[in-house]
Amino acid sequence: MLSISIDELLKNVKDIAKTRSATEVLRLPKWLQPKIGKVNEISTVQQIIKQKGIHTICEEGRCPNRAECYAQKTATFLLMGPTCTRSCAFCQVDKGHQPMPLDPREPSKVADAVNLLGLDYVVLTSVARDDLSDQGAGHFVETIAAIRHLRPQVKIEVLTPDFRGDRDCIATVVSANPVCYNHNIETVRRLQGVVRRGAKYERSLSILQHVKTLNPEITTKSGLMVGHGETVDEIAETMHDLYKVGCRSLTVGQYLRPSLEHLPVQKYWLPDEFAQLGAIARQIGFTHIRSGPLVRSSYHAGEDGQL
Template sequence: MTSTHRTQLQTEIQAMPSWLRRPIGKASELSTVQKIIKQRQIHTICEEGRCPNRGECYAQKTATFLLMGPTCTRSCAFCQVDKGHAPMPIDEDEPIKVAESVQLLGLKYVVLTSVARDDLADGGASHFVRTMQKIREWNPGTQIEVLTPDFYGKRDAIAVIVKAEPACYNHNIETVRRLTPPVRRGAKYDRSLQVLRMVKEINPNIPTKSGLMVGHGETVEEIIEAMQDLRSVKCDRLTIGQYMRPSLEHLPVQKYWTPTEFDELGAIAKQMGFSHVRSGPLVRSSYHAGEED
């Protein structure tokens, strides 16, 4: 990044509303987690995505592990995760490393996510399951939520994970229908809905969840339409958060939604029948994931 680009990004950060600034958390809690995951050469989306809530989540004994390396085979225009070159080979020891880390950190609720691995025949679905199995062997009392890519809508891949019975199956729709092509390159709005529909078809008892990221130029009406689409496939839980531009190479923010507007969106979602709603500027997919309303 050139000095000019650095200055421009710093100016954008300084222009962010006050409600988007928060302390990152206790240095001791952050360093403990960082040390354990770095020693084992594993990854968390908390760190790779620079989540603003990671200190709070670590303190509450929750974390989100990023499986199958930090490099994505897709190039979404909003995401901080690395992309643009060949992904790493699968680390066959990763399930044990994650399970050991969960034990050392005393985590009570774990979210497993991954980059898109379109280079793999099953998109990495079997790796999710192996990791879930190891976590359960080492940590019988820990609940596991999954936040998966769309696996190109392959039912067999989705079924493998559903049959492992996660505590919740999360797949993010991310944005409204109109903005999906420029925001989620390689993804399709209806395919994401289909993923959530398939989960319920395979096992109606597993709670499903999705997330919306506002700030790309969507309207309230479009957000409501997306919520209705999610309810039409029996999605149970919803997160709504503010998009914040990671770098000048990513899409610019079109609007900073206010805390009041987030409250209003959350109230609409509750009225629609979502059982678990988190709506706020700093809300992310795994925010308070282990809690029930």
């Protein structure tokens, strides 16, 4: 446990922020340049994904780490098609169109890809599917079962949408016993309506709390994007709120604007500021924290004794 208090950590990160000029132009800083993997290693993953006709959030969400992750022969699989029924103002994933019908063969396709890549830790996420009666919860379960059929030893993390707070949907996914249940709160309470259209701060907290009620052994995890105009105090408040509902794993990363149609970046946080935010989370009590400019929800998931 750190000897420095949370109040001192908050002061440190605010002092760092004050060193930035108020008139600074928001150009992409050098510390946000993603790592580049070897072409042959990257193409292996891309070929398998294309061959199987499946999707990854790495591609659909334009993740800055996809080259690094592909070079390590890993990916975060995006279930239920590339079209989301929500229209969050930060997200690159396609939206606003009629989603495709579920592919009944998708679970087996994803399982085949996992097997071909030889993965021991898998992250499954999905678009929001408000058009489905169970919002896709059953599809998560089918995919988990298909993966375990081919690789019984595999550890599976799920990153789910909010299922509109439907406890039956949450219970369905929890019944498949993933090692980690991730649901991103994304931003601070004040900015929820602007950033996460259709989502609610308290609803996200209740989802993570309900998972722990159903199965205390499952690790719960959440993620924050910074750069939307939030304050350090608001971030710390969000961390406290997540901790109170049993969440012990947290990611904090920089929001990057996918296009001019998305929300503009209000601030590029400095690497030292991310280090201080990570220190605040550890002081609060989070057992696993990744905080950095290019950190994303499933970045190096399952490493460092996280689970």
